[in-house]
Amino acid sequence: MNFRPATWRPTTVFGILLALCLLAYAASIPLPRIDGLLIGSDGIGYYMYVHSLVIDGDLDFHNEYARLGWPTPEPTPTGLLPNHFAIGAGLLWAPFFVAAHLLSLALHALGLQVSVDGYGYLYQGAIAVGSILYGAAALLADVPYGKTLFAAHGVSVHPVALVWHESDLLSDHRAIHVTHGFTLRHRPVCLFG
DSSP, X not given: OOOOGGGOOHHHHHHHHHHHHHHHHHHHTTSOOTTSOSOOTHHHHHHHHHHIIIIISSOOOHHHHHHHTOOOOOOOTTSOOOOOSOSHHHHHXXXXXXXXXXXXXXXXXXXXXXXXXXXXXXXXXXXXXXXXXXHHHHHHHTHHHHHHHHGGGTOSHXXXXXXXXXXXXXXXXXXXXXTHHHHGGGHHHHHHO
C-alpha cells in the first residue's frame, strides 16, 4: 500500500475512517455518564420507538419514559403518552436492535448475566454502530460527487472525507445515537452539489 494519502482508493480511506469511528465509540463506552446510559439527548426519544416496538410490541411509551428518566408528558386523548420525535431513526435502528436482542437472549440462555430488557449497553451500542454504518454508507455513496466536482484537481474522496471529519461521526461520537449519521447523506450534496 502506498502511504501517500493522495493515491489511496476511496474504499481504503473510508475503511480507515470507519475503523476510527468504531474504535472511538468502543473506547468511549466505559466512560461514565450520570444517567448510566450510552444514549442521551434526542436519541432517547428516537430510542423509545424501537424499544417499544420490538420489546413491548406497541407504541405505549409509559415504561420507556419511566425507565429512561424523561419527564412524563401529558397523555393524549387516547391515554397514550406522546413522543415528539420522528419514528424514522427507530425504524432504521430496528435491524441492529433486533440483532442485539437475539444476541442478548442467546447469551442469557447460556447463563451469562446479560440484560434482555432492551435497555442494556449491548442494545444501545448496537444502534450506535448502526448510525455509524449508515453514515459511512451515505458518505461512500457521495464519492461520485467528489469525482465529478474535483476531478480537475485529481481528488475525489478528500472532500467527502473532510465532510466526515467535520461531522458528528468523528467529532462527537458519543452523540452518534441521534440521527446525525442518517442526515449525513445530504451534507455533501448541499456543500458540493
